Amino acid sequence: MxxxxxxxxxxxxxxxxxxxxxxxxxxxxxATKQRITEAQARSIAFRHGLVHVEEIALADWRWEIAGRAQGGVEVTLDLNAYDGSVIGGAAAP
Structure with missing residues (x-):
C-alpha cells in the first residue's frame, strides 16, 4: 500500500x-492454499497428547491451542494452519 x-x-x-x-x-x-479446519487442528492436538482443548484460535497462518494433557497438565500448542505441522508449544511446570 x-x-x-x-x-x-x-x-x-x-x-x-x-x-x-x-x-x-x-x-x-x-495465499491460495487451503488451511486445515478447526476440527483437523483439534484432532492433531489430541494426537500430540491433549485430552481437553480449552481454547483454540486461528491467528494468521497458525492455530493457537491451549488445553490439558493427561493428569491435568496445562499445554499450549501452535500448528501451521496450512499443513498442520507443530511449530511450537509448551507444557506448564
Missing part, C-alpha cells in the same frame, strides 16, 4: 515499488 502511495505521488519508480513489495515477509504458504 505504501509503495502504491509513493508511486502515485511520484516519489518512487516502479522498480523501487517492486523491490519494496518483494522485501515484505511472506506467509509460510501461498
Amino acid at each position: 505504501l509503495a502504491a502511495l509513493l508511486l502515485a505521488a511520484g516519489l518512487a519508480g516502479p522498480a523501487s515499488a517492486s523491490a519494496w513489495a518483494d522485501s515484505q515477509p511472506q506467509t509460510p504458504a501461498a
